[in-house]
Amino acid sequence: MRILLGVSGGIAAYKAVLLLRLLREDGHAVRVIPTASALRFVGAPTFEALSGEPVTDEVFEDVAHVPHVALGQGADLVVVAPATADLLARAATGRADDLLTSTLLTARCPVVMAPAMHTEMWEHPATRANVATLRERGVTVIEPESGRLTGADTGPGRLPEPEEIARAALAAAASAGPSTPGDGPPGDLSGRTVVVSAGGTREPIDPVRFIGNRSSGRQGAALAEAARARGAAVTLVAANLDDAVCGAARAAGVVVVPVETTAELRDAVRAGASEADVVVMAAAVADFRPADVPDAKIKKVPGEGPAPLTLVENPDVLAELAHDRLRPGQLVVGFAAETGDADGSVLEHGRRKALRKGADLLAVNAVGAGRGFGAPTNAVTVLDGRGEVVTEAAGSKREVADAIWDAVTKTLPGI
Numbered sequence: 376m377r378i379l380l381g382v383s384g385g386i387a388a389y390k391a392v393l394l395l396r397l398l399r400e401d402g403h404a405v406r407v408i409p410t411a412s413a414l415r416f417v418g419a420p421t422f423e424a425l426s427g428e429p430v431t432d433e434v435f436e437d438v439a440h441v442p443h444v445a446l447g448q449g450a451d452l453v454v455v456a457p458a459t460a461d462l463l464a465r466a467a468t469g470r471a472d473d474l475l476t477s478t479l480l481t482a483r484c485p486v487v488m489a490p491a492m493h494t495e496m497w498e499h500p501a502t503r504a505n506v507a508t509l510r511e512r513g514v515t516v517i518e519p520e521s522g523r524l525t526g527a528d529t530g531p532g533r534l535p536e537p538e539e540i541a542r543a544a545l546a547a548a549a550s551a552g553p554s555t556p557g558d559g560p561p562g563d564l565s566g567r568t569v570v571v572s573a574g575g576t577r578e579p580i581d582p583v584r585f586i587g588n589r590s591s592g593r594q595g596a597a598l599a600e601a602a603r604a605r606g607a608a609v610t611l612v613a614a615n616l617d618d619a620v621c622g623a624a625r626a627a628g629v630v631v632v633p634v635e636t637t638a639e640l641r642d643a644v645r646a647g648a649s650e651a652d653v654v655v656m657a658a659a660v661a662d663f664r665p666a667d668v669p670d671a672k673i674k675k676v677p678g679e680g681p682a683p684l685t686l687v688e689n690p691d692v693l694a695e696l697a698h699d700r701l702r703p704g705q706l707v708v709g710f711a712a713e714t715g716d717a718d719g720s721v722l723e724h725g726r727r728k729a730l731r732k733g734a735d736l737l738a739v740n741a742v743g744a745g746r747g748f749g750a751p752t753n754a755v756t757v758l759d760g761r762g763e764v765v766t767e768a769a770g771s772k773r774e775v776a777d778a779i780w781d782a783v784t785k786t787l788p789g790i
């Protein structure tokens with residue numbers, strides 16, 4: 376892929392160097408386009424040496440090749456990391472006062488921006504409005520992390536790690552990539568773009584241990600393959616799926632984006648969702664993650680017993696998607712893997728979840744005791760957002776997938 380890496384003038388500009396390395400190691404041709412301010416943080420020779428391409432912020436260099444137009448036109452993906460408050464403002468208002476902003480106006484490929492700034496700048500109504508405008512225009516704006524900022528202060532505004540930005544950017548490119556609307560077999564999802572998450576997320580405890588769950592991802596993979604067979608462009612965000620399951624999905628024409636943690640899954644799903652007509656959250660995401668993950672393996676000290684494990688809550692990816700609707704008219708489908716207990720049956724728990732999450736459809740299935748996770752068959756009851764039964768299906772995971780798509784196509788506007 377031909378990637379343009381825009382870098383604007385924030386303290387996190389040094390992380391763009393690591394992002395550049397990751398993208399190059401992944402086999403992409405990368406040209407860095409810094410702003411003048413970015414070059415005050417990181418010198419052009421660093422970007423030039425690592426990319427093997429010329430680096431300038433100027434539109435008046437190499438004018439014979441008209442770079443202010445040609446670079447954007449020839450790109451498969453534009454990533455801006457870090458994106459300063461100023462860069463977001465200039466992009467949102469259509470300014471073209473340097474090579475990077477001119478390129479943003481001429482690029483017709485996916486554009487991904489990773490903002491980084493102080494919390495006050497990030498939360499200012501002007502920045503919020505600029506981000507909303509960019510998102511409306513189809514730009515994927517990655518949420519900054521909460522954490523240590525330039526000085527001793529902390530809060531939302533920190534640039535995510537380069538690995539996460541690379542993953543989200545490649546996912547955005549993939550959802551606009553080889554599996555494109557209209558190139559699939561004709562079917563009732565022709566021309567539609569779909570993102571399906573599958574598998575179970577893993578939350579690291581230390582570099583060798585994790586908290587996980589028993590989801591095999593086969594139901595999600597079946598949903599992705601069924602959607603592709605019905606004509607959709609499909610991205611499968613695959614949380615720790617077997618290579619064989621990913622390989623089968625790829626062979627069916629599905630773009631597979633592997634992820635490990637809930638945070639990675641959230642970024643990848645949201646990156647794809649900004650282009651999607653339907654998002655299906657079939658993955659079993661961890662509700663909690665360890666608060667602190669040491670760099671080294673936690674050692675057993677004989678006689679001392681285990682150190683207490685403090686957990687913090689993960690974002691509710693499904694509820695966020697249902698709330699945010701990253702594309703107008705988007706249909707959001709959730710899954711509820713339930714075991715009945717003293718507080719209610721599987722269906723009663725599913726009904727409560729349907730009301731709580733705000734998704735359009737919720738596929739409820741009983742798990743545990745050999746059912747659901749890892750089994751070749753499944754049985755689901757599909758509820759609408761009010762908890763009313765829409766349909767019931769049982770059989771192979773592919774048959775269940777098709778029954779869910781039948782329910783989706785009846786609900787999706789314009790089908």
Ligand SMILES: Cc1cc2nc3c(=O)[nH]c(=O)nc-3n(C[C@H](O)[C@H](O)[C@H](O)COP(=O)(O)O)c2cc1C
Pocket residue numbers: 382383384385386387410411412413458459460461462491492493496525
């Ligand atoms: C030490 C330092 C750190 C800065 N960090 C940031 C930052 O993280 N995010 C931001 O939006 N602006 C930051 N700024 C302000 C920008 O550099 C300034 O708004 C500049 O005009 C941005 O230009 P650009 O968007 O063309 O790169 C910082 C400035 C300095 C001096």
